[in-house]
Amino acid sequence: MGRRVRPALETIAQRLHADVMAPLVLGGPLRPGRVIGARAALALAALETPCHDVELDRRVQAGRLRQVRKLVPIDTLGPASGAEWMLAAALNDLLQCANPTLDRPLRRGAAARILDRAAATIDRVRAPASALEAVSRHSWLARVLDIERRDTRVSWWVGARTFLGVEPSRRLLAWPNLRRVKVEVASHSWALLAPPAVRHERLTIALGRLLERTPLTDVATCARAAPPFAWCSTTLAFVATQAGRTLTLRALARLPAPGVDAALGRATRDALARWPDAAQVAVELLADRAIARAQTQWTAARATADGSVMTSGVSLSDQDAAFARELGAAAARRALESEQSIWSETERRSLLSYLRP
Numbered sequence: 001m002g003r004r005v006r007p008a009l010e011t012i013a014q015r016l017h018a019d020v021m022a023p024l025v026l027g028g029p030l031r032p033g034r035v036i037g038a039r040a041a042l043a044l045a046a047l048e049t050p051c052h053d054v055e056l057d058r059r060v061q062a063g064r065l066r067q068v069r070k071l072v073p074i075d076t077l078g079p080a081s082g083a084e085w086m087l088a089a090a091l092n093d094l095l096q097c098a099n100p101t102l103d104r105p106l107r108r109g110a111a112a113r114i115l116d117r118a119a120a121t122i123d124r125v126r127a128p129a130s131a132l133e134a135v136s137r138h139s140w141l142a143r144v145l146d147i148e149r150r151d152t153r154v155s156w157w158v159g160a161r162t163f164l165g166v167e168p169s170r171r172l173l174a175w176p177n178l179r180r181v182k183v184e185v186a187s188h189s190w191a192l193l194a195p196p197a198v199r200h201e202r203l204t205i206a207l208g209r210l211l212e213r214t215p216l217t218d219v220a221t222c223a224r225a226a227p228p229f230a231w232c233s234t235t236l237a238f239v240a241t242q243a244g245r246t247l248t249l250r251a252l253a254r255l256p257a258p259g260v261d262a263a264l265g266r267a268t269r270d271a272l273a274r275w276p277d278a279a280q281v282a283v284e285l286l287a288d289r290a291i292a293r294a295q296t297q298w299t300a301a302r303a304t305a306d307g308s309v310m311t312s313g314v315s316l317s318d319q320d321a322a323f324a325r326e327l328g329a330a331a332a333r334r335a336l337e338s339e340q341s342i343w344s345e346t347e348r349r350s351l352l353s354y355l356r357p
Helices: 009-026 037-046 054-068 082-097 108-123 131-141 200-212 215-220 233-240 242-253 257-274 280-303 319-337 345-353
Strands: 148-156 159-164 182-189
Touching: 009 037, 009 054, 009 082, 009 131, 037 082, 037 108, 054 131, 082 108, 082 131, 082 200, 108 200, 131 215, 131 242, 200 215, 215 233, 215 242, 233 242, 233 280, 242 280, 257 280, 257 319, 280 319, 280 345, 319 345
Parallel strands: none
Antiparallel strands: 148 159, 148 182
């Protein structure tokens, strides 16, 4: 048997860009290719390969800008960095390890090895060194949790067959009226799927580690179902900076408040138990959200004819969400009552009236 020749790095890069990175930004079919692995991913990071499809590259750059302009006014973004190539390679491999075709007696071990390679690639990616670098990574990976597997079930007069993530053969769709062909299509979030060849917990952990390497994406998707949001050193360090805090608040303001409060409450409670000092960054974020809510209510009250105090009318039955709001309000009250408060006396008293337990 002849030895299989591995494609050249430039070919891998072009395929990864066209079939994974571009659709991740622009939408459309995402086709993970052959497993890349940590060694090849490192080589990709050092390879300065321009996109051969100039029109596709232009559209991708425009799509990245549209994504980040939701949070920050920015006019240009550079090409994919080495870290972004590695994260894209890791995502390619994570998607491959969940491939249903690996659910065979002699191939399940391959799925576990692919997952190990993806995890090794992720571990070699350093945290972003600046807010701009975090924004750039978010421009590529903001929609990573929107990836879905499209499953199709085709039934006909004498049988049925299900196709997981692949299109059904044309032969099965022929003569639809005569053969009474019925096609049912269902889309499933890949983060919630139980991969047939590897344990779901392992895939969830690896995806969580991928999100940790793009902290703006991590907090901007904190209300996700899986993997559950948890504060980590990378995300806490990002939020601890002024630019990171501002971007985080803008990203969270775009999400439904109850889901964000529940996710932040659960994650902050766990972080306070594990790292009491480092978790103060999370508490300060909750305080900023509490003050922003108080400002909104104060502004609305001033706009009414009688200037009466208005409440949000939100009933928080979720313990995690209630914990987040109460802890944030308590921290906000301490900040407003401190001598270093930046608010005038009138503003301070007005905001405090909205931060009562």
